Amino acid sequence: MKKMKKIWQDNFIPYMFLLPWLIGILGLTVYPMFMSLRMSFTDYDFTKPDSAQWIDFGNYIRMFGSLFGITDFTAGSGKIMRVDPYYLKSLSVTFTYVFTSVPLKLIFALLVAVLMNQKLRFVSFYRAVYYIPTLLGGSVAIAVLWRKLFEKEGLINGLLSSIGFTNLPGWITNPKYALGTLVLLTVWQFGSSMIIFLAGLKQIPMDYYEAASVDGASKVQQFFSITIPSLTPVILFNLVMQMISAFQTFTQAYIIGGGKGGVLNSTLFYTLHLYLQGWTYHEMGYACAMAWVLLIIIGSFTAVIFGSSKLWVSYGNGE
Structure with missing residues (x-):
């Protein structure tokens, strides 16, 4: 008993510093999660709290x-x-977006990082310029600007018309191309992944490349036999983070799709559909159920990626 009392006395101050964080995590994360899980089994309209039914x-x-x-x-x-006649459509749109945008974004970020890793003039300036879209890309203003650029009478069609293209579509309003414009906006925000790849490239010893050059390996062979294997831990990190982020995309879809999922629901993202169910149609119980399914989907993909990482990730220590 005396020992426990002494431990408590010795750690009282650290516990007091932890208390605000603990209250925050319990009150703002854990408790709402359990409440949303409970509400997911109810027919709950938050404008009529007394009408909830199990x-x-x-x-x-x-x-x-x-x-x-x-x-x-x-x-x-x-x-x-x-x-819900639109649920599977929102799931399909989201999966298409994730499996298209994430690989393209990572590939583009890696290629630019390799370029930025060379001895170039003004390389620091270029790194900053390439990172700026990441800081701005998730904002409402950029989404509005992107919508204006890709409208039928927008700047993109104006530039294409000036070089001879005709019968150009409204990229945002055409169901065939609307999702592609959102993928393009996401790939444009490659800066954070590029910086992380660049940090990984700095950790690869130059001796590896020098030895490969002596053996007659070309730059392409060095890239696939040295750079890619050495970067697999960084690729794993970027893949997980970008996958989670892509599943949670909302702002761009809401603004560019006009807040309703676009023409023929071509940009009806999962999070947008969840938002509409909860805050437009007041079906908060159903929205909570959708949120938990999204959590399970993201958790499952994350588990699969980490589980398979043993097959393709090398940490340079034989593991």
Whole structure:
């Protein structure tokens, strides 16, 4: 007992410093997460808090019922509910965006990082310039500017018309190209990944390249046999972070898609659909269920990436 009292006395001040953080994490993260999990099993309209009904897995059936040919069903409370006809579309749009934008962004960031790793004049200036889109790209202002650039009468079509192109589409309003403009906006924000790749490149000993040159290896061979294997831990980090970020994309989709998912829901991202369900249609219980499914999706992909990393990530110590 005396020993425990002494430990408490010795650590009282550190515990007091930790207390604000602990209160914050419990009150602003842990408690809301448990509350949202509870609400995901209810039919809850936050404008009518007394009308909440427990519906078991009704909200989850609304999401995936169409896979089994379900259109209407009776929830746990006896309420007749309709399957969400747009949920799978939002999932499809998001997966397409993630699996397109993340690889393109990482490849482009790596190539620019390799270029910035050379002995070039004004290289520090170029690094700063390439990083600026990362600082600005997630803002509402840039999303509005991007929408203006890619409108049918926007600057992009004006430039293309000046060099002879005709019958140009409205890139934002055409369902075939709308998602592509968002992918392009994401790839443009490659700066943070580039900086991380650049830091990794600085850690590769030049002796490796000198030995490879003596053996007659070309620059391309050195890139694939030395640079890529040495950067696999950095690639792992960037891949996970960019994948999580891509799944959570909201601002650009909301502004560029006009707040409703664009023409024919071509830019109906998962997070946008979640937002509309919760804050526009007041179906907060369903929005909470969607949020938990998104958490499971991101967690599953993250686990798969880390699990498979043993097969392709090398830490330079034989592991």
